[in-house]
Amino acid sequence: MMNEINDLKQALEASPGSMYLRLRLLEKMLLVPECLKEVEPIVQRGLELHPSHIELKEVLSELYFLQKKYSACIIVCEEIKNMPGIRPETLARLAKCHQKEGNENESLEVYQETLTRFPEFSDDELDQSYRLRNNIPGDDEIDDLFSKPDLSFADVGGMEKVKREIDLKIIKPLENADLYASYGKKVGGGILLYGPPGCGKTFIARATAGEIDASFINITLNDILDMWIGNSEKNLNRFFEMARANTPCVMFFDEIDALGAKRSDMRQSAGKNIINQFLAELDGLESDNEGILVIGATNMPWHLDTAFRRPGRFDRIIFVPPPDDASKEAILQLKLAGKPQQNIDIKKIARKAKDYSGADLNAIIDIAVEKILEDAIETGIPKPISTRDLLDALKIHRPSTQEWFTTAKNYALFANKSGLYDDILKYVK
Numbered sequence: 001m002m003n004e005i006n007d008l009k010q011a012l013e014a015s016p017g018s019m020y021l022r023l024r025l026l027e028k029m030l031l032v033p034e035c036l037k038e039v040e041p042i043v044q045r046g047l048e049l050h051p052s053h054i055e056l057k058e059v060l061s062e063l064y065f066l067q068k069k070y071s072a073c074i075i076v077c078e079e080i081k082n083m084p085g086i087r088p089e090t091l092a093r094l095a096k097c098h099q100k101e102g103n104e105n106e107s108l109e110v111y112q113e114t115l116t117r118f119p120e121f122s123d124d125e126l127d128q129s130y131r132l133r134n135n136i137p138g139d140d141e142i143d144d145l146f147s148k149p150d151l152s153f154a155d156v157g158g159m160e161k162v163k164r165e166i167d168l169k170i171i172k173p174l175e176n177a178d179l180y181a182s183y184g185k186k187v188g189g190g191i192l193l194y195g196p197p198g199c200g201k202t203f204i205a206r207a208t209a210g211e212i213d214a215s216f217i218n219i220t221l222n223d224i225l226d227m228w229i230g231n232s233e234k235n236l237n238r239f240f241e242m243a244r245a246n247t248p249c250v251m252f253f254d255e256i257d258a259l260g261a262k263r264s265d266m267r268q269s270a271g272k273n274i275i276n277q278f279l280a281e282l283d284g285l286e287s288d289n290e291g292i293l294v295i296g297a298t299n300m301p302w303h304l305d306t307a308f309r310r311p312g313r314f315d316r317i318i319f320v321p322p323p324d325d326a327s328k329e330a331i332l333q334l335k336l337a338g339k340p341q342q343n344i345d346i347k348k349i350a351r352k353a354k355d356y357s358g359a360d361l362n363a364i365i366d367i368a369v370e371k372i373l374e375d376a377i378e379t380g381i382p383k384p385i386s387t388r389d390l391l392d393a394l395k396i397h398r399p400s401t402q403e404w405f406t407t408a409k410n411y412a413l414f415a416n417k418s419g420l421y422d423d424i425l426k427y428v429k
């Protein structure tokens with residue numbers, strides 16, 4: 001090897017203008033640890049002749065990487081990462097540097113981008129650390145994600161309007177598919193639930209499945225993107241195929257706004273592919289979606305691509321408001337059932353719990369119970385839950401829905417295309 005390197009050095013001295021010789025020499029030198037310290041001047045000399053020569057820069061990045069100068073390596077890679085002709089190995093090196101520097105997110109993004117640009121490429125080390133290609137779920141694993149919820153509408157407190165809409169818009173059409181068919185109307189498409197956090201979107205989706213004894217799968221698209229980089233479209237397709245084999249089935253897609261937001265960032269092309277795949281599955285272009293109910297949920301409907309709202313997709317949009325007093329009573333009743341208690345004035349708690357979500361109500365019961373358990377351990381006497389306990393807990397846990405309305409109101413006032421957010425305005429009035 002040393003002989004070869006010396007020969008190349010001499011040849012380069014004779015014709016310093018030859019990029020070919022320079023690169024061959026550098027290539028060999030990078031393989032010999034003792035030669036590394038001589039590499040940089042040879043690269044720099046080349047860059048004087050050909051500034052921003054991509055292959056020279058790639059050599060430089062490799063040198064820095066071998067010398068563990070990760071931040072220097074990042075700077076060089078960043079400079080060239082969008083140039084055509086860059087090699088995937090260089091991008092993978094950039095991902096590794098970010099990883100070494102502790103920026104896992106950036107590292108993952110760069111690697112994801114690399115796989116999108118170079119579908120044939122993979123790097124074992126990065127695959128290992130992100131459990132990517134080895135983590136393609138088996139059919140059994142996907143099958144396990146389907147469940148039969150033992151919840152029904154009876155377990156959902158209040159939310160009468162939402163229940164009615166779901167019944168009318170998705171349950172009835174499913175039950176009367178033949179009638180619909182006789183008028184040439186396809187049963188399908190999805191509904192989109194939106195509203196402040198903790199107000200029962202996920203809960204009612206599960207209850208919908210229970211109500212009609214359908215199987216249920218909860219899919220967070222963000223997880224699909226992150227877990228199976230490069231395979232996310234295929235996996236999304238497998239979820240749909242599995243659902244088609246498991247009808248009737250409620251497919252619940254949580255946080256679908258995350259997809260819309262993704263479009264603008266670095267993973268643009270990856271994001272676009274999965275959006276297109278998702279829309280194609282919804283449209284049932286390739287296959288029949290009969291017996292599949294699609295429910296999506298989001299806290300930020302305004303971030304959603306309008307393509308999602310076309311007919312046959314999420315064409316029915318339902319606002320899930322915080323529970324009203326009657327709903328709050330129903331929720332409290334449900335959650336307190338079976339717990340030791342003493343004439344709790346549920347009406348009073350519900351009235352006092354202004355702006356509290358279902359999740360907030362859960363939280364105050366938890367707080368009250370914890371307090372009672374602590375006292376019981378001290379005194380040896382377990383007390384039943386009382387109105388007082390719950391009122392005290394209300395003081396500790398503040399309601400969480402107001403923040404959402406502050407944002408939502410702005411969208412409702414200033415970006416309310418075709419009255420989409422009228423429900424919000426009605427509610428805040």
Ligand SMILES: Nc1ncnc2c1ncn2[C@@H]1O[C@H](COP(=O)(O)OP(=O)(O)OP(=O)(O)O)[C@@H](O)[C@H]1O
Pocket residue numbers: 155156157158159195196197198199200201202203204297298299323327331334357358359360362
């Ligand atoms: N109407 C309700 N009846 C009974 N329980 C409810 C109701 N609404 C909310 N809850 C309770 O509050 C918890 C939180 O609700 P859920 O997870 O469905 O909210 P979400 O709207 O999906 O919130 P996020 O936007 O944060 O995902 C549920 O697990 C459930 O226990």
Ligand SMILES: [Mg+2]
Pocket residue numbers: 201202203254297
């Ligand atoms: Mg949810």
